[in-house]
Amino acid sequence: MADPRFFTVCGPFTLKDLAELSQSTPAEGADLGAVFSDVAPLENAGADQVSFLDNRKYAAAFQASKAGLCVVSPDMADKAPQGMALLLSSDPYRAYARIAQAFYPVPVPEPWVAPTACIDASATVGEGCRIEPGVVIGAGAEIGKRCRIGANVVIGTGVVLGDDCIIGANATLSHALVGMRVNIYPGARIGQDGFGFAMGPQGHLKVPQLGRVVIGNGVEIGANSTIDRGAGPDTVIGDGCMIDNLVQIGHNVQLGRGCVIVAQVGISGSTRFGDFVAAGGQAGITGHLKIGSGARIAAQSGVMRDVAPGETVGGAPAMPMNDWLRQTAMLGKMARKK
């Protein structure tokens, strides 16, 4: 059970409820009326709890699990321990996500404006917002409905936030237009100047950064990540992008819809991603490139050229994934020979 100091569980739910809300199929013989009260990891789950198996690395934990109900892919069903009920899904992790969201829905913020918040008289705050202590909101900013603005967040002049956004404690936003249901984690920095200046031995000369950061709907931006505003064009983060912690996104970068950017990735200025691009942790992508939709960039890659839609690349400089795998295998063999 999740620690009640931090989480409040809803439910219980019947197996039938859980099958429906997770769009999965009860395995033959399952008792549709059986009642479950929580989710739990395979190792800890008990008879009235729901777990899942997604990564086959954990098949042994699955086989030893005491979970009353487990979401699995159909081909794992016959490996289940005696007495465990099953929900079958071709995407067990997604089905489990829906179940866990039912037990632990995102709490609706209790509306409040802390007395120590400092909101400019010309800013507007939608109904149902929770504005925590120490928040500073600048002139002309517009905050949508039901937003939760964490303690000590600083929102600059003119920033626009859509409905149902969550801004984590101590984050800062400036020069930004943000969509709905956007979740910005603690300490993220959105909208500051990009790294734009004319270099020279007589001194580097700052170029005014005159664009914005435009963020779509349903985006997540991780803790302490940094997204600079555009230099003239905007920096654009498409709908549904998931951005992890400590990611750097330079000025004028454009991400399409649904991109997944793992921790510590850096994307240099003016590079454009299509839709559903995935970049593994610590990858670096140089500036002014085009990364096609559905491309996949391996962790720690150094991408120095355009990547075609659907292509998978790895290594530094990044190359087609198969070439990289062949290269590393070959090198390993040569080094051992010597």
Next chain:
Amino acid sequence: MADPRFFTVCGPFTLKDLAELSQSTPAEGADLGAVFSDVAPLENAGADQVSFLDNRKYAAAFQASKAGLCVVSPDMADKAPQGMALLLSSDPYRAYARIAQAFYPVPVPEPWVAPTACIDASATVGEGCRIEPGVVIGAGAEIGKRCRIGANVVIGTGVVLGDDCIIGANATLSHALVGMRVNIYPGARIGQDGFGFAMGPQGHLKVPQLGRVVIGNGVEIGANSTIDRGAGPDTVIGDGCMIDNLVQIGHNVQLGRGCVIVAQVGISGSTRFGDFVAAGGQAGITGHLKIGSGARIAAQSGVMRDVAPGETVGGAPAMPMNDWLRQTAMLGKMARKK
């Protein structure tokens, strides 16, 4: 036009004004009295706007641009579209920077001390400063004139800031002496303890970090970057250094003048850079090295030895750039053969 919610444009300026302030030369036949009201990217600029061409990747956008005036290098002049006036410069980006600064000068802060700022009675704040809400300034700190201290910034005991500094929201400074015209971005961490301890199986023993961070004039330090104070000697950032976001600078590091450190670079303790060293994104430099003036370190390099003045290195472990290019080409060929 830059979004007026975020930016206020000055001007207009005549072509003659712009040529003078940008130190560039009007192309033959240019109408010196023509008036321009703004800057804009090549793709969006109109007849009364000024743009620039610096990266030849954008030559097609230049040729299709409707900008009334464009700053270019002389050898691109004959590629300009009909009717576009030109300012010629051997460094068009620098010339454009001056023009953009004229249209969008850094606003002088409106002097103010927010009532929720908490300034120790023994601290001094120069005239013309703007101290935003939630700022905390410790005992004996000295803030120069016309500084802008963003909301929720924390400045520790004894910290000294020169005139005309801008400290971004939620940044923290301690144990630091900062020059004039220094721009520290939101969330930067300056002056905390370095990572110094005696390792051992009986437990790691912290070594008191007794130095400071000494920052010259005209320095920029990016969002969420971290600069640890010295262990005994100081950590030193020379005049005019430009440091991007999420950069880590360890204790006792010394950077000379005008170094350019791109995002996510890490510089380990006690390494010394000469003047005008450039380090590309995500490069790592180990401790106790000397990197000579004018050296260039490619993105993602792993530098494990001294680098001579003016040398360019790449790869991990870093080697002369030509060796690295040869090595990666050779490896690519071998992998494809197999």
Next chain:
Amino acid sequence: MADPRFFTVCGPFTLKDLAELSQSTPAEGADLGAVFSDVAPLENAGADQVSFLDNRKYAAAFQASKAGLCVVSPDMADKAPQGMALLLSSDPYRAYARIAQAFYPVPVPEPWVAPTACIDASATVGEGCRIEPGVVIGAGAEIGKRCRIGANVVIGTGVVLGDDCIIGANATLSHALVGMRVNIYPGARIGQDGFGFAMGPQGHLKVPQLGRVVIGNGVEIGANSTIDRGAGPDTVIGDGCMIDNLVQIGHNVQLGRGCVIVAQVGISGSTRFGDFVAAGGQAGITGHLKIGSGARIAAQSGVMRDVAPGETVGGAPAMPMNDWLRQTAMLGKMARKK
């Protein structure tokens, strides 16, 4: 001498005192009654100051030093300059750490609750705490004795902190149970949601993150580092771990005792470290791995497989250190030949 604006020196101490507290041995003929008033780097130290030699790179500075007393390993004793007293230790850095701690002990916080701190009525704060301005402490949180909570820190609902913790300015903690003597640096982010969601072209679906961050005793977590809470299991940081700046630790990661994690390392979800693992700067470790006790991971490595206890690995993908050294040497030779 350390800058008195930032540091207060204790002492003086006799050579006998210093030998005892540092568990080192005075070299033959040393005057046990000689008095020393401070520590200083080799280059700056004077006759009444104590320095140390640990890294042989600085042997020349040692030989030229005017320090009155120096801690060295016995085999360097005969290289000492005339007139310098010596303390001999097989671990001179650790011995020096004890001496420096005697001159510069961590100040006991002056108890205070700033009037602008916002502490929920149901939270408990132990005796002797210093709660600086702008701090926000949520419902049910428990703060131990003699903690120092820096300005604008945000501590979420239910968080538990042991005695003698130091939380740096602008840090945030949520969903966390923290031991005693833990030092969290400015801007660190502890306990936010992990990067857990079911990916898919129909949109990525967030998986509720129901675990906590559990931090042992004597841990340090660097500036702007991020530690996500567990997805179901906890994220665990063992006793005595030293974590540098800008480190990313994903959900469900477990670190054993005494691990040393250098700046900008990233550890992906569910990976487990044994005790006293050391990871060099910018190394990346993928998810679901086991890294054995005493393993060492070179800077910038990309670890994609389990690492045995005591093994040293380097390169990307990481391989045994000797293989990697051989490989890089071989590649260098081949590239130069061509």
